[in-house]
Amino acid sequence: MVQYDLVAKDYSEMIAVDPVKKFAQRPQLLNLLSPKKNELILDIGCGDGTIARMVAKKGASVVGYDASIEQILLAKSKSKGLSNLEFLVSTPTIMSYPKKFDKAFAVMVLLYSDSEDMLQSFFNSTFKLLKPSGTFVILDCLEEKIPFGADSYGRTFVKTGANKAKITFSIPGSNPFAVDMMVFSKEKLESCAKKAGFKSIQWKHLVPNKEGIKIMGAEYWANFIKQNYWEWMILKK
Numbered sequence: 001m002v003q004y005d006l007v008a009k010d011y012s013e014m015i016a017v018d019p020v021k022k023f024a025q026r027p028q029l030l031n032l033l034s035p036k037k038n039e040l041i042l043d044i045g046c047g048d049g050t051i052a053r054m055v056a057k058k059g060a061s062v063v064g065y066d067a068s069i070e071q072i073l074l075a076k077s078k079s080k081g082l083s084n085l086e087f088l089v090s091t092p093t094i095m096s097y098p099k100k101f102d103k104a105f106a107v108m109v110l111l112y113s114d115s116e117d118m119l120q121s122f123f124n125s126t127f128k129l130l131k132p133s134g135t136f137v138i139l140d141c142l143e144e145k146i147p148f149g150a151d152s153y154g155r156t157f158v159k160t161g162a163n164k165a166k167i168t169f170s171i172p173g174s175n176p177f178a179v180d181m182m183v184f185s186k187e188k189l190e191s192c193a194k195k196a197g198f199k200s201i202q203w204k205h206l207v208p209n210k211e212g213i214k215i216m217g218a219e220y221w222a223n224f225i226k227q228n229y230w231e232w233m234i235l236k237k
């Protein structure tokens, strides 16, 4: 059993109401990934499959994998009747697939590595699973920018050791829950990507979309833009 088995239902309910997921993470991922018809796309740490379903609706075929059996059960039950989607219980150390992927993404997953070796495995495994021209889009929190101790957009990060932290989610309209995570610097993530073989590395800030600014108001996002601890990492083979 992994920690996301225990919080699968709470996590799934939280992401349905969280403005950061709804108006920043998911729309920007779709822009950066730009999924096309007939592409084969890998969703690493797919959770309940919310993003995989959005990508499949653009016409791509999506394979999602997650270490949590409970998350994969949720992903399968929420995707009944939809085509172009496959969900597997797996981890980067054992993941294999008979075809190579055009693109891969991992949204808020690498920080749940349980060791630096596991972090490296995410990069190594994805490099091997991608086609020669493949792209890997990652969203993560940068250690040097996380506002430890403060409540930031319904998230409170507390350091629990070197490279280790606990994150408590308390998003209005959902049940609070806490999970353990690791914190990695930009330098560490870049060195893992290079070690795996990725040639090109680009960084981009996570920003809210126009709809989010309209619905939540510009004031709501002011600290989000100032704190700026979520970053996209866009890798090419």
Ligand SMILES: C[S@@+](CC[C@H](N)C(=O)[O-])C[C@H]1O[C@@H](n2cnc3c(N)ncnc32)[C@H](O)[C@@H]1O
Binding pocket: 002, 004, 005, 015, 044, 045, 046, 047, 048, 050, 051, 065, 066, 067, 068, 071, 090, 091, 092, 106, 107, 108, 109, 112, 113, 118
């Ligand atoms: C914060 S959730 C993100 C889910 C989804 N990507 C999203 O943005 O809604 C992190 C997910 O990563 C999965 N995960 C963590 N470590 C993993 C590993 N080593 N292999 C596969 N999945 C992992 C967890 O089980 C969990 O479902």
